[in-house]
Amino acid sequence: MTAADRWDAKYADWHEPGSPSEFVTGHAELLAECPTAVDLAGGTGGTALWLAALGIDTTLVEVSGRALEIARSTAAERGVQLRTVCADLEAEPLPTAAGLGSERGWHAVVCANFLHRPLLGSLSGLLAPGGIAFVQIATVKNLLINARPGRPYLVERGELPGLCGGLEPISFEEDWFGHRHEARLLAHRPG
Numbered sequence: 001m002t003a004a005d006r007w008d009a010k011y012a013d014w015h016e017p018g019s020p021s022e023f024v025t026g027h028a029e030l031l032a033e034c035p036t037a038v039d040l041a042g043g044t045g046g047t048a049l050w051l052a053a054l055g056i057d058t059t060l061v062e063v064s065g066r067a068l069e070i071a072r073s074t075a076a077e078r079g080v081q082l083r084t085v086c087a088d089l090e091a092e093p094l095p096t097a098a099g100l101g102s103e104r105g106w107h108a109v110v111c112a113n114f115l116h117r118p119l120l121g122s123l124s125g126l127l128a129p130g131g132i133a134f135v136q137i138a139t140v141k142n143l144l145i146n147a148r149p150g151r152p153y154l155v156e157r158g159e160l161p162g163l164c165g166g167l168e169p170i171s172f173e174e175d176w177f178g179h180r181h182e183a184r185l186l187a188h189r190p191g
Helices: 003-010 046-053 065-078 117-121 140-144
Strands: 036-040 057-062 083-086 106-112 127-138 168-177 180-188
Touching: 003 065, 036 046, 046 057, 046 065, 046 106, 057 065, 065 083, 140 180
Parallel strands: 036 057, 036 106, 057 083, 106 127
Antiparallel strands: 127 180, 168 180
16 A cells, blocks of 8 residues: 555545644744745645735645645635645655746645654754744654654654754744644754
C-alpha cells in the first residue's frame, strides 16, 4: 500500500477540513507581511484554508488526493484561492516556490504534525530571506498517554531546533497542548 492509498483511506469518510493549527493562528500578527505561504503535508487543508482566507497566496502540499479534494471543494465554497499539489514529501523532490511562481521562496512555511527529518532540514531553502517557519511535531513524551503517532514519527526532547538547520529560532517550546505533548518551533530564515 502506498502512502497515498493509506492516507486516502484515512480521509475516505471526511467531508470537511480539519481545524487550522492553533500554533499558526496564534501568531497571525507575524503573517501580516507574508504574501505567500506553503503548508506541507497539510491534510484536508484546515491551516492552508485559514491562510488563504487572510489573502495570502497559499499552496497546500499533500500526498492524499482525497484530502486535496476536500480542501479544493472547501476553498471553492468559501471563495478563497488555494493552490494544491499532490506530492509524497518522503519520496519526491519538494515543490519549490520558484516552480510555482514565487521566485525568492515562500514567506511562510507550515509543517504541522508531519515528521520527515530530511524535509525539516530543507525548510530554510524553501523560505525567502526573512521568511518564517511554523513547525509543530509531537514528542516522545506524547507516548505517555497516546499510542499514536508511533515513536518513528516523534521528536526527542530538544531535538526539533537542530533538525531545522539554517533557521534562527524566534521561539521554541515543548509542553502539553491539550492532549498532545508537542515541540513547537517558530523560526525565520536570516536575511
